[in-house]
Amino acid sequence: xxxxxxxxxxxxxxxxxxxxxxxxxxxxxxxxxxxxxxxxxxxxxxxxxxxxxxxxxxxxxxxxxxxxxxxxxxxxxxxxxxxxxxxxxxxxxxxxxxxxxxxxxxxxxxxxxxxxxxxxxxxxxxxxxxxxxxxxxxxxxxxxxxxxxxxxxxxxxxxxxxxxxxxxxxxxxxxxxxxxxxxxxxxx
Amino acid sequence: xxxxxxxxxxxxxxxxxxxxxxxxxxxxxxxxxxxxxxxxxxxxxxxxxxxxxxxxxxxxxxxxxxxxxxxxxxxxxxxxxxxxxxxxxxxxxxxxxxxxxxxxxxxxxxxxxxxxxxxxxxxxxxxxxxxxxxxxxxxxxxxxxxxxxxxxxxxxxxxxxxxxxxxxxxxxxxxxxxxxxxxxxxxxxxxxxxxxxxxxxxxxxxxxxxxxxxxxxxxxxxxxxxxxxxxxxxxxxxxxxxxxxxxxxxxxxxxxxxxxxxxxxxxxxxxxxxxxxxxxxxxxxxxxxxxxxxxxxxxxxxxxxxxxxxxxxxxxxxxxxxxxxxxxxxxxxxxxxxxxxxxxxxxxxxxxxxxxxxxxxxxxxxxxxxxxxxxxxxxxxxxxxxxxxxxxxxxxxxxxxxxxxxxxxxxxxxxxxxxx
Numbered sequence: 001x002x003x004x005x006x007x008x009x010x011x012x013x014x015x016x017x018x019x020x021x022x023x024x025x026x027x028x029x030x031x032x033x034x035x036x037x038x039x040x041x042x043x044x045x046x047x048x049x050x051x052x053x054x055x056x057x058x059x060x061x062x063x064x065x066x067x068x069x070x071x072x073x074x075x076x077x078x079x080x081x082x083x084x085x086x087x088x089x090x091x092x093x094x095x096x097x098x099x100x101x102x103x104x105x106x107x108x109x110x111x112x113x114x115x116x117x118x119x120x121x122x123x124x125x126x127x128x129x130x131x132x133x134x135x136x137x138x139x140x141x142x143x144x145x146x147x148x149x150x151x152x153x154x155x156x157x158x159x160x161x162x163x164x165x166x167x168x169x170x171x172x173x174x175x176x177x178x179x180x181x182x183x184x185x186x187x188x
Numbered sequence: 189x190x191x192x193x194x195x196x197x198x199x200x201x202x203x204x205x206x207x208x209x210x211x212x213x214x215x216x217x218x219x220x221x222x223x224x225x226x227x228x229x230x231x232x233x234x235x236x237x238x239x240x241x242x243x244x245x246x247x248x249x250x251x252x253x254x255x256x257x258x259x260x261x262x263x264x265x266x267x268x269x270x271x272x273x274x275x276x277x278x279x280x281x282x283x284x285x286x287x288x289x290x291x292x293x294x295x296x297x298x299x300x301x302x303x304x305x306x307x308x309x310x311x312x313x314x315x316x317x318x319x320x321x322x323x324x325x326x327x328x329x330x331x332x333x334x335x336x337x338x339x340x341x342x343x344x345x346x347x348x349x350x351x352x353x354x355x356x357x358x359x360x361x362x363x364x365x366x367x368x369x370x371x372x373x374x375x376x377x378x379x380x381x382x383x384x385x386x387x388x389x390x391x392x393x394x395x396x397x398x399x400x401x402x403x404x405x406x407x408x409x410x411x412x413x414x415x416x417x418x419x420x421x422x423x424x425x426x427x428x429x430x431x432x433x434x435x436x437x438x439x440x441x442x443x444x445x446x447x448x449x450x451x452x453x454x455x456x457x458x459x460x461x462x463x464x465x466x467x468x469x470x471x472x473x474x475x476x477x478x479x480x481x482x483x484x485x486x487x488x489x490x491x492x493x494x495x496x497x498x499x500x501x502x503x504x505x506x507x508x509x510x511x512x513x514x515x516x517x518x519x520x521x522x523x524x525x526x527x528x529x530x531x532x533x534x535x536x537x538x539x540x541x542x543x544x545x546x547x548x549x550x551x552x553x554x555x556x557x558x559x560x561x562x563x564x565x566x567x568x569x570x571x572x573x574x575x576x577x578x579x580x581x582x583x584x585x586x587x588x589x590x591x592x593x594x595x596x597x598x599x600x601x602x603x604x605x606x607x608x
Contacts, residue, residue, distance in 0.1 A: 048302055048540075048542075050541075077429060079432075079551065080568065080570040082555060084557065084566050097555070099553075099555070099570075103429070103445055108542070129430060130430045130432075130578070130579070131430065131431050131578065134577075135575070138574075155259075156258065156259060157262040157607060159259075166264070167266065173270070173271045
C-alpha cells in the first residue's frame with residue numbers, strides 16, 4: 001500500500017510539471033506551508049490520493065477561513081466533518097476530521113485536529129460554512145465535542161435527555177450484561 | 189366592511205361571512221400578527237413523506253420561522269457499522285436512501301474496493317452503471333411525481349409508479365430483492381445479468397420514454413402546476429454551496445457539480461451525457477433538472493447496455509469475493525475462503541479512505557477509517573439529505589404553508605438518509 005501511495009505522488013508530480021495550472025496535492029501543500037508556516041501541519045500524508053494533514057484546534061478556524069477565500073485554491077465547499085475517538089491516545093483522545101473540496105480545481109483536502117477528552121472545546125465553523133451547523137450538532141450529539149460560538153448546540157439525532165455521547169468507544173453497541181451472546185467469534 | 193382592531197370584531201366578521209354563506213374573502217385583522225400560531229407539521233404528516241417534524245410559527249398564512257426536528261428514525265448506522273464486517277454493512281446502506289438503494293450499495297462496495305485495492309473488471313463496472321442509473325431514475329421519478337401529488341395532480345404519480353414497478357422487477361431479476369436491494373458484492377456483482385433481465389431492461393428502455401414524454405407534457409408547461417412551483421423556494425448558487433447542497437438541488441441553482449463528471453468512478457468517463465443545470469434554484473428548476481437527468485440516465489443506460497463488455501462480472505479476488513456455492517461443497521480452497529469471508533477474517537489494510545458517488549440526492553460519501561481489524565474503526569456517511577435539509581427553514585420563511593409542502597417535496601428529503 002505504501003508503495004502505491006508513493007507511485008501516485010510521483011505520478012502527480014509529473015502531471016504538475018507538464019501542466020502549470022493544475023492544482024495538485026504538492027502545490028496545495030506548498031501553498032499551505034506558505035500561508036500558515038511549516039509547523040502548522042503535522043502527519044502530512046496522501047492516503048489514496050487525498051491530501052491529509054493534522055493541525056491544531058487553535059488554528060483550524062483561521063486555516064479554514066483563509067482557505068475559503070483564498071483565490072488560488074478556493075476550498076469553499078465543506079464536504080463533511082465528523083468526530084472520531086481514540087481512547088488510547090493520551091490527551092489526544094477526541095478528534096474532528098474535516099473534508100474540504102475546491103470545486104474550481106477539483107482538489108480535496110482532509111484536515112484533522114485532536115484534543116483531550118477532558119477539554120473537548122473546538123471553535124465552530126458555522127460562521128464560515130452554514131452547512132457546519134448540523135454537522136457540528138451531530139458531532140456534539142455523538143462525541144460530546146463542544147463547539148464554542150455555535151448558535152444552537154443541541155442534540156440532533158438522539159433524544160434531548162440522553163446523558164451520554166454514544167459514539168465514544170467506551171459504549172458498547174450491545175448491552176454488556178447479556179449472557180446469551182458471545183463475542184468470541186463474531187465480535188470485534 | 190370596516191376592519192377593526194379588536195378580536196370581537198373579527199369574530200363578528202367571520203360570523204357575518206358564514207351567515208351570508210358565500211365565497212367572499214374574509215379580511216384578516218392586521219394586528220392578528222401579534223398573535224402567532226404554532227403549527228406542528230409532522231412528525232407524521234402525509235405531505236412530509238417521511239417522519240420528521242417542523243414546528244412552524246405562522247402569522248396568518250405566512251410562515252415566520254420553522255424549526256426542524258429530526259432523528260425520528262435514527263438507527264445508529266455509524267455505531268452498528270463499527271461492529272460489522274464490511275460485507276454486512278451493505279444492508280445498512282440499503283436503508284439510507286431507500287428510493288435508490290443500488291447507488292448506496294455500490295458506493296459502499298467501491299469504498300471498500302478502494303481500501304483493499306481491488307480493480308473491478310469492465311463488465312462489472314458497466315453493470316453497476318446500468319443499475320445505478322436505473323436507481324437514479326426511480327429516485328427522481330418518485331420525487332417528481334410526488335411533487336405532482338402535492339400540487340394536486342395525482343395522475344402523473346399513478347403513471348410513473350407503474351414504470352417504477354417495472355424497474356423494481358428488473359432489480360428483482362438482477363439481485364432477487366426490490367426495495368432494500370443489497371445488490372452486488374465487494375469486487376463486482378454477485379451474478380451476471382440473466383437473459384430475462386436483459387430482455388426486461390430492453391423492453392423497459394423501449395417503453396419508458398413514451399410514458400416520460402407524457403408525464404412531461406402533463407406538467408412542464410401546465411399553467412396550474414407552474415403557478416404553484418415557479419419562484420417558490422428559490423436559492424442562490426452561493427447560498428446553496430454554503431449550505432453544502434449537492435446533486436439536483438445544487439444543479440438547479442446553476443452549479444454544474446456532479447461527482448460522476450468531477451471524480452468519475454465505475455467507468456463513467458466512458459459515457460456521453462450532459463449535466464442539466466437550472467438558473468434560480470426554485471422548485472420548478474429542481475423539477476426540470478430531475479426530469480432532464482432521467483433522460484440523461486436513459487442515455488447512459490443505453491450506451492452501457494449496447495457496449496456491455498464481455499468478461500467476468502466480478503474481480504478475481506478470492507480473499508474478498510465469495511466463491512460460488514457449488515465450489516464450496518467440492519473444493520477445499522473455496523470452503524476456506526467462504527468461511528473466512530463469512531466470519532469477517534479478511535486482510536484489510538490500515539488506512540483511511542473517502543469515496544463519494546453521485547446519489548439520487550447528491551454527493552453520497554463514505555469516510556472509512558480502518559485499523560486493520562475485521563470491522564471499520566470508524567465509518568462516517570456523508571448523507572446529502574442531512575446536509576441540505578438544514579437550509580429548509582430559511583427557504584420557507586415568508587412563504588405559505590402550501591408552498592412549504594411543495595419546497596419540501598422538491599428537495600426530496602428521504603427520512604432514512606436524513607437520520608441514518
